[in-house]
Structure formats: C-alpha cells, structure tokens
Amino acid sequence: MIEDTITAIATPIGTGGIGIIRLSGSNSLAIADKMFNSWNEVKVHEIPSFNLRLGYVIDPGDGEVFDEVLLSVMRAPKSFTGEDVVEINCHGGPIVMEKILRLTLELGARMAEAGEFTKRAFLNGRIDLAQAEAVIDVIEAKTDLALGVAVNQLHGNISERIGYLQKRLVSVLAQMEASIDFPEDVGEIDCSETRRILLNIKETIHSMIAEGQRGKILREGLTTVIIGKPNVGKSSLLNALVKENRAIVTEFPGTTRDAIEEVINLDGLPLRIVDTAGIRETGDVVEKIGVDRAKKLLAEADLVLFVVDAATMLTEDDKLIARELNKDNTIVLLNKHDLKNIEMTERFINETLPEFQSLKISAKEKWGLDKLPILIRDKVFGNNIVAKDRNIVTRSRHLSALNKAVNYLNEAINGLENGNMVDLLTIDIRGAWDSLGEITGETIAEDVLNTIFKEFCIGK
Ligand SMILES: Nc1nc2c(ncn2[C@@H]2O[C@H](COP(=O)(O)OP(=O)(O)OP(=O)(O)O)[C@@H](O)[C@H]2O)c(=O)[nH]1
Ligand SMILES: [Mg+2]
Numbered sequence: 239m240i241e242d243t244i245t246a247i248a249t250p251i252g253t254g255g256i257g258i259i260r261l262s263g264s265n266s267l268a269i270a271d272k273m274f275n276s277w278n279e280v281k282v283h284e285i286p287s288f289n290l291r292l293g294y295v296i297d298p299g300d301g302e303v304f305d306e307v308l309l310s311v312m313r314a315p316k317s318f319t320g321e322d323v324v325e326i327n328c329h330g331g332p333i334v335m336e337k338i339l340r341l342t343l344e345l346g347a348r349m350a351e352a353g354e355f356t357k358r359a360f361l362n363g364r365i366d367l368a369q370a371e372a373v374i375d376v377i378e379a380k381t382d383l384a385l386g387v388a389v390n391q392l393h394g395n396i397s398e399r400i401g402y403l404q405k406r407l408v409s410v411l412a413q414m415e416a417s418i419d420f421p422e423d424v425g426e427i428d429c430s431e432t433r434r435i436l437l438n439i440k441e442t443i444h445s446m447i448a449e450g451q452r453g454k455i456l457r458e459g460l461t462t463v464i465i466g467k468p469n470v471g472k473s474s475l476l477n478a479l480v481k482e483n484r485a486i487v488t489e490f491p492g493t494t495r496d497a498i499e500e501v502i503n504l505d506g507l508p509l510r511i512v513d514t515a516g517i518r519e520t521g522d523v524v525e526k527i528g529v530d531r532a533k534k535l536l537a538e539a540d541l542v543l544f545v546v547d548a549a550t551m552l553t554e555d556d557k558l559i560a561r562e563l564n565k566d567n568t569i570v571l572l573n574k575h576d577l578k579n580i581e582m583t584e585r586f587i588n589e590t591l592p593e594f595q596s597l598k599i600s601a602k603e604k605w606g607l608d609k610l611p612i613l614i615r616d617k618v619f620g621n622n623i624v625a626k627d628r629n630i631v632t633r634s635r636h637l638s639a640l641n642k643a644v645n646y647l648n649e650a651i652n653g654l655e656n657g658n659m660v661d662l663l664t665i666d667i668r669g670a671w672d673s674l675g676e677i678t679g680e681t682i683a684e685d686v687l688n689t690i691f692k693e694f695c696i697g698k
Pocket of ligand 2: 472473474485486493494513514515516
C-alpha cells in the first residue's frame with residue numbers, strides 16, 4: 239500500500255466553468271475535512287461514497303473563504319486509484335484552483351507526479367498496464383475511430399486476448415513439466431500436438447502484429463510529408479487539405495522556409511501533414527536549412543505526397559527528388575491541372591515513375607482532391623479497414639513485446655523439431671509468456687513503468 243496522499247488539479251490549466259482538484263490516498267478525507275464547510279454541516283468522513291455535498295472551501299488558519307464548491311468522496315477500494323479519493327469541483331479560474339491546490343499541500347498532501355493517479359490505479363490492481371495506457375489514448379485520440387479502439391482497450395479487451403494466449407502457453411508448460419517430474423505417470427509429451435499448438439499461438443500473435451502496424455497509425459497519426467521543388471503548389475495543397483490559409487502562398491519560388499505541420503481527420507484516419515521547403519540547390523542560408531529539413535522529413539515519412547507542376551516541363555530538380563522516392567509510400571500529385579500542357583508532364587511521369595500511383599489535381603481550384611482520401615486509405619490499409627470495435631494493438635511497446643514473444647516461440651518450435659531436451663523448451667515458452675506479460679504489466683521492470691507514466695499529464 240502506498241502511504242502518502244497526492245493532490246493535483248485534474249482539469250486543464252486556464253479558465254473554465256468548473257475546475258477539479260483531486261486528492262488520493264489514506265489522508266484524503268482527513269485533509270478535505272479540515273478545509274471544507276458543508277452547508278448541511280456534514281463532515282467529509284460522514285459523506286457516503288459516490289455522493290456530492292455543497293459547501294465552502296475555507297482556510298482553517300484565518301477562516302478565509304476561497305470558493306463555493308461541490309465535493310465528492312469515493313472510498314477505497316472502489317475508486318479510480320483504489321484508494322480514498324476526494325474530488326473538489328470548484329469554479330474553473332486559475333487563481334481559485336491554485337489556492338485550493340496550495341491549501342491541500344499545506345494540509346499534508348504531496349503534489350502528484352505526471353500520471354501518478356493512473357499509476358496508483360495500476361499498482362493497486364484496479365487496471366492493468368494496457369488499460370492504463372488506454373487512458374492516455376482516450377484523452378489523446380485524434381479521430382473517432384482512434385477513440386473507439388482506445389475505449390475498447392480501456393475495457394480490457396486487449397488484455398483479455400493476451401490473457402487467453404498466456405493461458406494456452408501455461409497449459410503447454412504444465413504438460414512439459416509434468417513429463418519431466420512424473421515421467422512414469424505422464425509419459426513423453428506429444429511433440430506434433432505441442433508443435434501444432436505453438437504454431438497456432440504464433441499465428442495469432444502474427445496477426446495481432448500485422449493489425450498493430452495499422453493500429454499504431456491510428457493512435458499516432460500518419461506522418462504525411464508534402465515534397466517537391468519550389469513553386470509547384472505544396473503550400474497551396476496544405477491549405478486546401480486543412481481548409482484554411484495556414485501556409486503562405488506566393489508566386490515566388492522559395493516561399494516556404496520552415497516545415498509547417500497540421501493534423502487533419504481523413505475519414506477517421508489522423509494525418510499529420512507537413513508542408514516543406516521546396517527542394518533545390520540554393521545559396522540562401524535560411525532556405526538551405528529548410529531544404530535539409532525537408533530531406534530529413536522525407537526520409538522519416540510514413541506517406542509522401544510528391545507534388546509536380548504539371549503545366550511546365552519537369553526539370554533536373556524534380557528528377558533528383560524522384561530518385562529518392564519509394565513507390566510503396568508515395569503518391570504523385572500532378573498539380574496545376576487547371577492550366578494547359580499537362581499531357582507532356584503526365585507522360586514523362588509515367589515513364590520516370592512507372593509504378594507510382596498518381597492523381598491529377600488543382601490545389602488552387604481545390605479540384606481532384608476528393609479522390610486523395612481513397613488513395614491514401616488504400617495505400618495504408620489496403621483491404622484491411624479497421625473497425626471501431628476491433629481489439630487492435632496500437633502501441634510500439636506492445637508490438638515489440640509481441641515480436642519478442644514470437645522469437646521465443648520460434649526457438650521453442652525449432653527446439654521441438656530438433657528434438658531438444660524438454661526442460662530447454664520450457665525456458666523459451668516461459669520467455670514467450672513473460673513477453674506477453676509485459677503488455678499487461680505482469681512482468682515489467684520498474685524503470686519501464688516510470689517511462690510509461692511520464693507520458694501522462696499531471697492530475698491524470
Ligand atoms: N494555376 C494554378 N496555380 C497554382 C496551383 N497551385 C498553386 N499555384 C500557384 O503556384 C504558386 C506557388 O504556390 P505555393 O503553394 O506557394 O508553392 P510551393 O510549392 O509551396 O512553393 P515553395 O514554398 O516556394 O516551395 C502560387 O502562385 C500559387 O497560386 C494550381 O493548382 N493551379
Ligand atoms: Mg510553400
């Protein structure tokens with residue numbers, strides 16, 4: 239059991255209708271009692287769990303009234319953290335919230351670290367680690383679809399899938415150990431049956447990994463970089479996609495110097511779109527930094543939108559960029575389609591980048607862009623559309639644990655095929671079990687745990 243009582247402002251800093259100060263720990267009720275005068279003179283420790291009382295927050299030192307508030311009590315173990323929790327709903331002004339927070343500190347609470355409420359919920363066994371991480375994902379979901387998947391994870395659906403796989407591994411392990419300990423009674427293990435079960439578990443994990451690649455995009459957003467030589471209409475494209483004049487557009491080449499990033503919701507798929515400086519050889523120091531940055535972004539992109547000016551002949555600058563591109567993650571946009579001459583460029587592009595998908599657009603006239611979402615979805619998801627209610631893995635941490643489990647299973651399966659000693663096989667199967675346990679937090683190192691909760695904000 240954790241001893242000290244923590245406190246934090248749980249609502250965003252700034253002005254709002256309501257602000258919440260949250261206390262958790264064994265002294266929560268006692269601290270709240272010292273600073274709360276309820277209208278009907280009830281003491282905080284007399285308030286039943288999940289009940290609200292109206293009253294004043296008062297400085298017990300000089301009797302100063304800070305605010306009129308609603309106070310709620312949730313007792314251990316039936317609270318989010320599993321500890322005694324008090325929430326003070328005050329008015330949402332920064333000064334009021336700060337004063338009430340400071341009072342809870344003076345009365346013996348300690349300032350909560352980022353994610354500490356959720357960390358306590360995990361340490362007290364209220365939720366597992368995958369569910370704790372889902373709390374952040376719900377808060378940070380960028381689209382409806384991403385939210386649906388995160389809520390599913392919060393319900394524990396991923397953990398359930400993992401638990402089922404672990405259970406199957408344990409039963410294999412139990413048979414192996416029995417065959418070691420009681421060879422007369424149990425006999426040898428059935429190698430082909432064991433191999434079949436392990437292959438089947440491995441297959442399930444494989445499909446979770448494949449789905450997870452897409453799940454990760456759903457959570458983190460698809461980094462989409464707009465690339466091209468100067469003046470082809472990259473910034474015009476960004477503006478058309480975000481539907482506002484976000485980037486400066488002029489007829490002068492070299493207008494955009496720095497990378498400009500915006501997030502849009504493309505049919506449920508969060509896209510982090512980055513407009514970049516036009517790539518060309520340049521003597522201008524500032525522009526050169528922008529060009530280098532664009533090249534770096536190109537290398538890190540999940541998806542590349544290569545823009546060419548279809549109304550003029552392609553130049554050496556276009557060809558240099560084209561050489562850096564990969565057909566699997568690039569869509570070529572033949573821009574300025576509202577102007578003449580575009581057939582030449584189109585033919586040229588078809589010859590230079592034969593297997594690349596392309597689309598004729600006019601960023602200026604906002605024409606042809608309606609087909610872009612379909613192309614992008616196709617590139618990213620293929621036929622595997624993610625449904626909201628799917629239990630898919632969305633975090634790199636989970637993906638790497640799944641990959642680790644697959645490696646152990648491969649070792650075990652190879653071992654079986656080579657007729658290795660059974661006690662050697664059990665080591666690999668235990669390794670696979672442990673790797674899966676990292677996802678739910680059963681088998682995780684303290685330092686990893688701390689890094690995970692650092693992702694949270696204070697008060698969560
Ligand atoms: N006719 C026509 N003009 C366009 C189109 N898209 C962009 N332009 C014009 O092309 C010029 C350059 O557009 P920008 O969007 O600034 O081009 P950019 O690629 O961002 O240029 P840099 O930032 O310099 O690399 C501007 O004068 C735009 O109005 C289009 O679809 N049709
Ligand atoms: Mg630009």
